[in-house]
Amino acid sequence: MFSALTRGCVRVFDRYLPDPLILVLIITLIVFAAGMIFQGHGPVAMLGFWQDGFWNLLSFAMQMALMLVTGFTVAKTPLFMTLVSRIATVARTPIRAVIMVAFVSLIVTWFNWGIGLVVGAILAREMARRVEGVDYRLLVASAYAGFIIWHAGLSAAAPLVVATPGHFLEEQIGIISTGETIFSPLNLIICAVILVLLPVVCGFMMRGLKNPVTVKAEQLADESATATAADEETRPAERLEQSKWLAWISAALGFAAVITYAVGGGGLNLNIVIFVLIFLGLALHGSPKRYLETLDEAVRGVAGVLIQFPFYAGIMGMMKASGLAALMASGFVSISSAHTLPLVSFLSAGFINIFIPSGGGQWAVQGPILMEAAQSLNADIGDVITGFAWGDAWTNMIQPFWALPALAIAGLKARDIMGFCVVIMLVTGVAIGGLLLI
Known part of the structure; x- marks a missing residue:
């Protein structure tokens, strides 16, 4: 039954799932119409909400683009490639390969979601070159699936926001320490279960594939590799480009600034992570020239991220300003009790995440409603926030926006991996929801 479910989902999504840009255009039209039908706003008002929101994520879009290209340059260094080779010696079979990719992606993403997205995709790509018979689509899906743990980890949005003095809900709920959210027994138990369950699910999917889609090693050749003979240091400019000392001194300055x-x-934030990745990549590549060659390869995959962020920002603007997001959240909360509110928080966050795929942006809209409900029902605030965090991350398995960095590195389309991701979402959703309810 599990194999049949996997094959069915893969066939359906391969046939019917459009490009993520088409999907965001369709969602834009749906939200535009919903604002007029359910909230009574006129078309001119909805256009204003859309245009006002369209530019609200420009700085974040640039951060995401830099996270992708700088993470790619670090992952393509000789040091990381050596590490990948050692991991590949352990994963000699297709089933072990997908299990290893899922496990490593989960671990890295728990520490930082941006690095996890890149590292997982690079590991999947390199594993496909070394392990014969492994399905390349499933490898990349396993790498992206690790993203399900991001909002329960050290770079989580909502838990870090409510733990920061001066946050926008402080007067309502006070300061909620990470001991009540990220490091709470509930969250750590869910993390442990997912850390075991997700790789096992990926392994079973690999086992059930009758005709795996494989790639040849030469198809995934390192495009940035160049002949050393072409890098002869014959002129001052070329010697400067190849200078190890220039790279290392610049990196030392960067690390000194971080210290x-x-x-x-x-504290740890997106900007400081990108800053570290820039100088770490420069140091590990050993010369500005090699760093720029790898950077050039990375930049080619940024187009999808850059063009879709404004559209999702516009959707978020319409959802928030029109009251649609508040209406959805309130509808879920109205059927809750103190015992079920963490589960309802999980389900509602998962649904709204399809329209607002930004953890911080979604918390700004949904957080006040959930916290008011938690206080009125006398529910555990930390557990409700944990439920929200897992729900926001959970439906990323069917929201291809955050898969764009991994897809760009892997050279695949969203439809290639979404069938596998749906199976992962269904299985993990039952486990997470059950634990939240218990």
């Missing part, structure tokens, strides 16, 4: 920032009490 100064940390000593001064600076």
Whole structure:
């Protein structure tokens, strides 16, 4: 039955799922119409909400693009490639390969979601070159599936927001420490279950594939590899481009700035992660020239991220300003009790995430409603936030937007992996929902 479900989902999504850009255009039209039908706004008002929101994620879009290209350059360094080779010696069979990719992606994503997206995709690509008979689509799906743990990890949006003094809900709920969310027994138990369950699911899917789609090693050849003979240091400019000292001194300055920032009490955020990745890549490549060659390869996959962020920002603007997001959240909350609110928080966040695929942006809309419900029902606030966090991450398995970095690195389309991701979403959804309810 499990194999039949996997093959059925893969066939359906391969046939009917459009490109993510087409999907975001369709969602835009649906939300535009829903704002007029359910909230009574006129078309001119909805156009205003859409246009006002369209540019709200420009800085975040640039951050995501930089996260992709800088993470790619680090992952393509000789040091990382050596690590991948050692992992590949353990994963000699197709089933072990997908299990290993899923497990590593989960671990890295728990520490930082941006690095996890890139590392998982690079590992999947390299594993496909080394393990014969493994389905390349499933490898990439297994890498992306690790993203399901991001909002339960150290770079989680909502738990870090409510733990920060001065957050927008402080007057309502006070400061909620990460001990009540990220490091709570509930969240850690769910993380442990997913850490075991997800790789096992990926392994079973690989086992049930009758005709795996494989790729030849030469199809995934390193495009940035160049002949060293072409890099002869014959002129001052070429010697400067190949200078190890210039790369290492620049990297040392970058690391010194990070240490100064940390000593001064600076916390972990997206900007500091990107800053570290830039100088780490420069140091590990050993010369500006090799760094730029790899960077050039990485930049080719950024187009989808850059063009879709404004559209999702526009959707978020319409959902928030029209009241649609509040209406949806309130509808879910109205059927809750103190015992079921964490589960309802999970389900409602999963549904709204399809329209607002930004954890921080979604929390700004849904957080006040959930926290008011938690206080009125006397529910555990930390558990409700944990439920929200898992719900926001859960439906990313069918929301291809966040898969774009992995797909760009792998050279695949969303329809190639979404069938597998749906199976993962169904199985993990039952497990997460059950644990939240218990």
